[in-house]
Amino acid sequence: MDTAERVLAYGGGWLDRAGPLRTDPTRLSALLAESSTVVLALWRDRCLVDAGGPVRLTAERASLVRSAAGETVFLGLDGDVAVFAVDLSALPERAAVEMAGAARSVDVRALVGRLDPGDAAVQAYARGLLHWHRQQGYCGACGAPAVADGGGHMRTCTGGECGRLLFPRIEPAIIVLVEAPGPPGRCLLARHAGAAEDAFSTLAGFVEVGESLEDAVRREMAEEAGVTVTDVTYQGSQAWPFPAGLMVGFRATATSDEIRVDGEELLEARWFTRAELRDRVASGRTLGRVDAIDHRLLEDWLAAGS
Numbered sequence: 028m029d030t031a032e033r034v035l036a037y038g039g040g041w042l043d044r045a046g047p048l049r050t051d052p053t054r055l056s057a058l059l060a061e062s063s064t065v066v067l068a069l070w071r072d073r074c075l076v077d078a079g080g081p082v083r084l085t086a087e088r089a090s091l092v093r094s095a096a097g098e099t100v101f102l103g104l105d106g107d108v109a110v111f112a113v114d115l116s117a118l119p120e121r122a123a124v125e126m127a128g129a130a131r132s133v134d135v136r137a138l139v140g141r142l143d144p145g146d147a148a149v150q151a152y153a154r155g156l157l158h159w160h161r162q163q164g165y166c167g168a169c170g171a172p173a174v175a176d177g178g179g180h181m182r183t184c185t186g187g188e189c190g191r192l193l194f195p196r197i198e199p200a201i202i203v204l205v206e207a208p209g210p211p212g213r214c215l216l217a218r219h220a221g222a223a224e225d226a227f228s229t230l231a232g233f234v235e236v237g238e239s240l241e242d243a244v245r246r247e248m249a250e251e252a253g254v255t256v257t258d259v260t261y262q263g264s265q266a267w268p269f270p271a272g273l274m275v276g277f278r279a280t281a282t283s284d285e286i287r288v289d290g291e292e293l294l295e296a297r298w299f300t301r302a303e304l305r306d307r308v309a310s311g312r313t314l315g316r317v318d319a320i321d322h323r324l325l326e327d328w329l330a331a332g333s
């Protein structure tokens with residue numbers, strides 16, 4: 028496990044995803060009936076929790092819940108213990124909470140820091156996978172209903188001749204710490220449309236069709252901030268299933284100090300020295316979102332110089 032996986036929330040490979048089991052429905056049914064099996068319950072992108080954290084349904088309750096609920100997906104193995112998630116989104120919130128024996132529903136991102144990192148990662152994984160099932164009820168090619176298959180890791184179109192296999196979509200985005208070309212060391216941060224008055228963060232954007240990640244970095248920096256960058260270097264990636272992202276972190280160097288914001292996505296951008304960033308931290312501001320890779324990009328950059 029490398030540094031990025033150790034530090035960043037929502038990833039880390041906590042479960043053995045046990046891919047071969049996905050194509051063995053008999054074995055999956057047997058695992059669902061085992062008393063040691065863990066079944067997590069989610070409601071519309073939210074965890075169902077009690078005072079101890081996300082609820083884990085007993086086999087008996089899980090069987091009851093599953094008869095009234097949406098998809099059940101196989102997430103993997105935690106040691107010898109199978110882990111599944113069930114989607115209660117079709118029910119009103121109160122009914123879902125009661126059926127799961129929970130106290131309330133909460134966004135997993137609100138639990139980060141309090142939740143064990145493995146539990147947070149598994150909840151995010153379940154959230155992303157169940158979200159996709161809710162969005163992919165029908166085949167996008169022929170419009171026929173699509174049904175879950177492969178332990179919940181694919182759907183199959185039921186329109187006879189079509190029969191298309193549908194897989195969960197992941198939408199990659201790049202997130203970039205841009206450094207100024209010469210001394211003193213400075214990084215480029217921007218205030219995004221809709222952000223608070225003094226909320227500066229790193230630049231980011233979605234990868235487009237036909238682009239490499241590095242192409243996307245160069246295009247986004249040019250479009251949003253009028254900055255040409257070189258030395259685009261991969262820093263790490265972060266699972267971001269909210270609902271379907273993958274954040275890919277880079278560092279890059281600008282060829283000039285000049286900035287020209289687009290005025291749409293970015294309202295303002297400017298260069299910050301390490302001393303300025305440290306002052307911001309000292310005055311109580313956080314560097315980016317604490318659960319996100321931009322926080323990590325900024326911390327690494329701060330640690331790399333005085």
Ligand SMILES: [Zn+2]
Binds near residue numbers: 185191
């Ligand atoms: Zn189809």
